Amino acid sequence: MKALALALAGTLLLGAGCGKMDQPPKPRLVMFVGVDVSGSFMRGPHFQDSMDFLARYLYAHLKGLEGLEMPSALFVGRLGGLRKGEAKSLFPIEVFQDKSVEEIRAKLEEIIPGKKEDPYTDLNAFVEQVCDTVKNRKMVLKPISVVMVSDGIVDLPGQKGKDYRKIDLSPLEKLSRNVTVRLLYTDAVVGKKWQDEIKRRRVKVWTADAVVMETWKDPKIFLPDTPMEGQGKFLGWVKSNVDFGVRMKRVD
Secondary structure (H helix, E strand, O other): HHHHHHHHHHHHHHHOOOEEEHHOOOOOEEEEEEEEEEHHOOOOOOOOHHHHHHHHHHHHHHOHHHHHEEEEEEEEEOOOOOOOOOOOOEEHHHHHHOOOHHHHHHHHHHHHHOOOEEEEEEEHHHHHHHHHHHHHOOOOOOOOOEEEOOOOOOOOOOOOOHHHHHEEEOHHHHOOOEEEEEEEOOOOHHHHHHHHOOEEEEEEEEEEEEHHHHHHHHHOOOOOOHHHOOOHHHHHHHHHHHOOOOOOOEEE
């Protein structure tokens, strides 16, 4: 009887251990999304397409579709301002959770108004907000993805010319060993300047041209009248072109 009891106890412990092993790991990714509301981008040809894509991108990440990493925290806000250094509201993950693609798209239209423009694209102010949020919410050391939906053109008050070295990613360097900045809907020329001119050591930068981004809605990639859960080709396209695993490149 004693041997039987010991065997039963061992079986129960083993089962409990297996149960823990079967549990999926808790999400760690912290995701920030900034949408350019400057006139140059909002009046351009790619703004509405970028909002349509972003709604599907957020939905897919929140659901963890096809292995896309689910965020433990998500914040969405505007890139831009009436003056240099102006902070914008960051809307948290709860605003978008448990919503359909259409509901997320409507929420984006609500919090990122399609008719209101800011004269400047102050990317540095957004970076500072990212850093403050990470520190205040004690999310330091977690993997961080900063997605900027923008043409990426430098546009700051009082600045003459387009000096991309004025974009300051240094505050992100101290947050985590794994920080990626993804600039979506730029062009080849601006994208190269982001890749080659913006100073960084550990922060990884990835850019995707608008003409490439807009191929997401090709009917051979995004299947019409098909739920997101069945959009395997589209989600594979996202992995290859947006969530690309970026190598670190030091730029001094």
